[in-house]
Amino acid sequence: MSLPPLIASLTRHKLTALLLALQVGLTCAIVCNVAFMIVDRVQQLRQPSGVAESELVMIESTDLDQDAKPLVRHQADLAALRTIVGVQSAVAVDALPFNHHDWSNGIAVVPDGPARNTATVFNGTTGELTTLGLHLLEGRDFLPDEYVPMGSAHDWNGIDQVPVTIVTRALAEKLFPGQDPLGKDIYPGDKPVRIVGVVEHLLRPQGHEGADNDYATVLPLLPDANDVTYVLRTAPQDRDRVLKQATVLLDHLHANRILRHAQSFEQLRADYFHRNHTMIGLLVAAAAGLLVVTALGIAGLASFWVQQRRRSIGIRRAVGATRRNILHYFQLENFLIVATGIALGSVLAYGLNMLLMWHYEQTRLPLPYLAIGAMALWLLGQLAVLGPALRAASVPPVVATRAA
Amino acid sequence: MLGYYCLLALYSFKCSKTITALMVLAIGLGIGASMTMITVLHVMSGDPLPGRSAHLYVPVIDPHPVSPAKPKDNVVDGAVTWIDAMYLLHTARADRQAAMAAGSLPVHPAQGSVRPFFESGHYVTADFFPMFGTPFHAGGGWSARDDENHARVVVLNADLNRKLFGNASGIGHTVRLKNTDFRVVGVLDDWHPQPTFYAQIDNAAFGSTDEFFIPLETAQELNFGIAGRMWCWGNSGDARLSDHCAWLQFWVQLNSASQASAYRGFLADYWRDQQRHGRFPRPENARLFGLMDWLGNQHVVPADLRLQLWLALGFLGVCMLNIVGLLLAKFLRRSGEISVRRALGARRRDVFAQLGVEAGMIGLVGGALGLCLAELGLWSVRQRPDGYAHLAQMDAAMLLGTFLLALIAGLCAGMVPAWRACRIPPALQLKTQ
Numbered sequence: 001m002s003l004p005p006l007i008a009s010l011t012r013h014k015l016t017a018l019l020l021a022l023q024v025g026l027t028c029a030i031v032c033n034v035a036f037m038i039v040d041r042v043q044q045l046r047q048p049s050g051v052a053e054s055e056l057v058m059i060e061s062t063d064l065d066q067d068a069k070p071l072v073r074h075q076a077d078l079a080a081l082r083t084i085v086g087v088q089s090a091v092a093v094d095a096l097p098f099n100h101h102d103w104s105n106g107i108a109v110v111p112d113g114p115a116r117n118t119a120t121v122f123n124g125t126t127g128e129l130t131t132l133g134l135h136l137l138e139g140r141d142f143l144p145d146e147y148v149p150m151g152s153a154h155d156w157n158g159i160d161q162v163p164v165t166i167v168t169r170a171l172a173e174k175l176f177p178g179q180d181p182l183g184k185d186i187y188p189g190d191k192p193v194r195i196v197g198v199v200e201h202l203l204r205p206q207g208h209e210g211a212d213n214d215y216a217t218v219l220p221l222l223p224d225a226n227d228v229t230y231v232l233r234t235a236p237q238d239r240d241r242v243l244k245q246a247t248v249l250l251d252h253l254h255a256n257r258i259l260r261h262a263q264s265f266e267q268l269r270a271d272y273f274h275r276n277h278t279m280i281g282l283l284v285a286a287a288a289g290l291l292v293v294t295a296l297g298i299a300g301l302a303s304f305w306v307q308q309r310r311r312s313i314g315i316r317r318a319v320g321a322t323r324r325n326i327l328h329y330f331q332l333e334n335f336l337i338v339a340t341g342i343a344l345g346s347v348l349a350y351g352l353n354m355l356l357m358w359h360y361e362q363t364r365l366p367l368p369y370l371a372i373g374a375m376a377l378w379l380l381g382q383l384a385v386l387g388p389a390l391r392a393a394s395v396p397p398v399v400a401t402r403a404a
Numbered sequence: 405m406l407g408y409y410c411l412l413a414l415y416s417f418k419c420s421k422t423i424t425a426l427m428v429l430a431i432g433l434g435i436g437a438s439m440t441m442i443t444v445l446h447v448m449s450g451d452p453l454p455g456r457s458a459h460l461y462v463p464v465i466d467p468h469p470v471s472p473a474k475p476k477d478n479v480v481d482g483a484v485t486w487i488d489a490m491y492l493l494h495t496a497r498a499d500r501q502a503a504m505a506a507g508s509l510p511v512h513p514a515q516g517s518v519r520p521f522f523e524s525g526h527y528v529t530a531d532f533f534p535m536f537g538t539p540f541h542a543g544g545g546w547s548a549r550d551d552e553n554h555a556r557v558v559v560l561n562a563d564l565n566r567k568l569f570g571n572a573s574g575i576g577h578t579v580r581l582k583n584t585d586f587r588v589v590g591v592l593d594d595w596h597p598q599p600t601f602y603a604q605i606d607n608a609a610f611g612s613t614d615e616f617f618i619p620l621e622t623a624q625e626l627n628f629g630i631a632g633r634m635w636c637w638g639n640s641g642d643a644r645l646s647d648h649c650a651w652l653q654f655w656v657q658l659n660s661a662s663q664a665s666a667y668r669g670f671l672a673d674y675w676r677d678q679q680r681h682g683r684f685p686r687p688e689n690a691r692l693f694g695l696m697d698w699l700g701n702q703h704v705v706p707a708d709l710r711l712q713l714w715l716a717l718g719f720l721g722v723c724m725l726n727i728v729g730l731l732l733a734k735f736l737r738r739s740g741e742i743s744v745r746r747a748l749g750a751r752r753r754d755v756f757a758q759l760g761v762e763a764g765m766i767g768l769v770g771g772a773l774g775l776c777l778a779e780l781g782l783w784s785v786r787q788r789p790d791g792y793a794h795l796a797q798m799d800a801a802m803l804l805g806t807f808l809l810a811l812i813a814g815l816c817a818g819m820v821p822a823w824r825a826c827r828i829p830p831a832l833q834l835k836t837q
Contacts (some may be wrong), residue, residue, distance in 0.1 A: 015732060015820075015824060016729055016732050016733055016736070019725060019728055019729040019732065020729050022725055023722055023725040023726055023729060026718070026721060026722050026725065027722055030715075030718050030719075030722070034715070062510060062522070064510055064512075064520055064582075064583075066583050106637075153627075155643045227629075256520075258510055258519070258520055258521065258522060260522065274788075274789055275607075275706075275708060275790065278788055278790075279708050279711075279712075282712055282715070283715070286437075286715050286716075286719060289433060289437075289719060290718075290719060290722055293430055293433065293719075293722055293723055293726055294722065294726070296426055296430070296726070297430075297725075297726035297729055297730065300422075300423055300426055300729075300730050300733075301729055301730065301733050304423075304730075304733040304734065304737060305733070307737070308733075308737055359707075360707055360711060
């Protein structure tokens, strides 16, 4: 089929065709950006925390005694918790990924030097690495004699007494790019701390941007505040029972305390991301809504045009056009309109993306999103026009002989 | 004439039921989505302290060391150090001023049967209550002397008072917070400003409430923990009392614009004076934020919600384009009918009015549908586990706004097609028939 007559016919409906193209363009621009945001958010949801998420449960305990001895209390509590059937190991920690308790320090690599970046300090009793299930890439775990109290009552001065640390790979690469981090000194406080191990991932307790999210140091500092979080590792199917037993056991052991936030790590993660879940749902709904409205618009207009052109379709059929010719005519017409819309939409999509980059720290829209968005709209357009086009194709030639 | 046009419009709807339903649905969806988000943002951008907010300010002095990192989004860090807060408090250059920090403490109920529980509150100074006009159910705040004496006094909010003392007021009774007994001197009358503007603005700005208030200096003496950010640079001495840890919020009341500018001058002088003593290494940039400006600067409305609003408006835009296209096709198909009317003496503006009425009616019906969908949308927002969820209610202004938006949307959408249709040359159309 030749294009000129088709285009000539479209110019008779300039405004309508233009409006439809504009609608397709706007939909294309919004849907591409929305799809990009959805993928971005799903990736945030999937960020590996570095710990054995499905095997951990936790409970926060606050000792209310006047003359509480936290170090002794924690050891006694842990010894009792380890007796629960199904508990593989137990530690007391001050922070976990997603729990919002973020103690961050500027890290320098020379004495009194400028901080390269900040990193979260994770502290815990012996066995923290194995209990949390952190994946040690190189180096070793802490030795028993390397542990010192955190000094929470003295402005956390433990950080200036601790000899060694284990850092995440992201932090090691940031501080010592291209070098072996083992044996190097870093300065989270005033004194040097030697790196003895590198773990794959350990996500910070609250959101930081990009790679910063994985800047963490694990220190052999014993939590010595009255408020502490016990983390127990157990088989996934035992989690509920272990949590219940742990609550009862701790309460029985020492009643003058408040137990809070008894939950599995998966719950902690779900709570942390609930806003993201809502947002993803809304974004998907918005994209679907836009596509449906646009499809309905295309179908509505096409069926109008088919009704309007019944007589000319009849004439074309009478002078020899096949049903297939008529069908293709409407399909090609739709293809042209949607193509114009997509051309317009590409420009709009990048304009919108620039606005989002300016206001919402969005990154640049990758080209594949646009390509997929364009394909989706073409497909949608063809599907929407199919019904009206088939109806057009079924117009009998005899219509030509009747009055309009 | 209007009645006749309405009848004509109804007749036209009957002729093309599917298309009309489609248009009503499109406008309803667009209006519903937009009004849901506009309502949510409207209630969240409201004034938490009507009548007083115009005179309340946050002084911003920046004691941080020079850093190459650019602050994100120009969000200002309003936290001050203990040294600076005490200086501003005791020089008392504003009409009222108060320093404060958030804290979460174990509360021991007098009844032995109830277990101790955590409650969040604020450590504040005396002017906090008169400055924010907190409504007292019984008793009152404390004096500046109580601050100096580190008095063991507490003001309870209504909920905690109910939990501890039932329906009686707890005035004169003692409450044990963490490890210390406090005497109840005042009970607030359910004071829950939304957002809790005076605290650090974070995700919990909506929905969180403070249930107790104790003197800041008492909390400091007892070494009660603080909740929220504490930003330190340098590593010597007691962090909280030092001049290198910012963790307190500071608010002032200034009753006139001239006082506000005088106070800004005072802050600038302080900044330069501290520079002579080797502090405040950043170039002098003393600022004073009014309450509403402050909430704007701190992004009290989460970025996600603003994004949701833009998304809803974009959706409305696409729906409108959809309707314009459909109406245009519909009107142009009636060229014959319009031409007959024109030939019988109808002026262009009559045709325009007739088609405008038809478009407006679609807008109104769509608006009614949009209202239902917006109520549904707001209901779903209320099911979110966010602090702002319970605020998502439509008020009279929003209700009226919905219909106005729908009508305007309908009329705007009808404008182009009606204008195009009334310019059809009647002679040509009649001839082809």
